[in-house]
Amino acid sequence: MFLGIIVYMGKYWGKNLRRYKSMKNKILSVIISGLLLAVTPVQFCTNAAEYGNANISAVNSEASVYAAGLIASYSLSCSGGSKTVYINAEVYGTAKMAKIGFKNIKIQRSSDKNSWITEKTLSDQVSENAAQKLLSRYSVSVKGGYYYRVVLDNYAKEDAFWFPDEQTVTATSNSVWIP
Numbered sequence: 001m002f003l004g005i006i007v008y009m010g011k012y013w014g015k016n017l018r019r020y021k022s023m024k025n026k027i028l029s030v031i032i033s034g035l036l037l038a039v040t041p042v043q044f045c046t047n048a049a050e051y052g053n054a055n056i057s058a059v060n061s062e063a064s065v066y067a068a069g070l071i072a073s074y075s076l077s078c079s080g081g082s083k084t085v086y087i088n089a090e091v092y093g094t095a096k097m098a099k100i101g102f103k104n105i106k107i108q109r110s111s112d113k114n115s116w117i118t119e120k121t122l123s124d125q126v127s128e129n130a131a132q133k134l135l136s137r138y139s140v141s142v143k144g145g146y147y148y149r150v151v152l153d154n155y156a157k158e159d160a161f162w163f164p165d166e167q168t169v170t171a172t173s174n175s176v177w178i179p
Contacts, residue, residue, distance in 0.1 A: 070166070071094070073091075089135040089152065090132065090133070093130075097156045098164060099157040101127050102154060103155045105152040109146035110146060113175055124155075147177050152170070153170050154171055
């Protein structure tokens with residue numbers, strides 16, 4: 001389109017194009033500046049959690065954080081069955097991400113709810129080219145006779161060509177007694 005404008009200008013002005021050389025240079029400068037601005041990536045969000053601007057709410061022992069950045073919101077909770085811990089987790093990105101999900105998933109146990117020992121480490125649960133990742137009643141077998149909780153990292157990696165950004169937010173679930 002821009003090339004068409006320049007060709008039209010050349011045909012219109014004909015031999016007098018040299019007279020309008022300074023005008024042509026100004027128009028070309030504006031066009032090139034506009035093109036550069038149109039293709040420059042801009043990230044509008046910052047990580048508000050680093051600056052203490054996250055809104056945190058807890059409902060039924062389930063924590064949700066709403067923060068600026070790649071991770072829009074997340075929640076984590078656990079429940080128990082017969083020697084089984086059920087994980088309910090969700091993470092939502094601000095847009096479609098190259099990778100989004102959960103990393104460093106640990107099942108921890110305690111007899112007093114104060115000192116926690118990692119009983120199991122699970123494999124990462126990450127989706128590619130998605131805006132969210134959900135785990136619903138993801139079951140994990142445990143020894144029993146302790147309080148159990150889940151600790152994991154909510155993870156998102158931006159779908160960008162140059163220098164993709166990553167964000168990780170650690171979450172800890174409620175504790176549950178498993179007989």
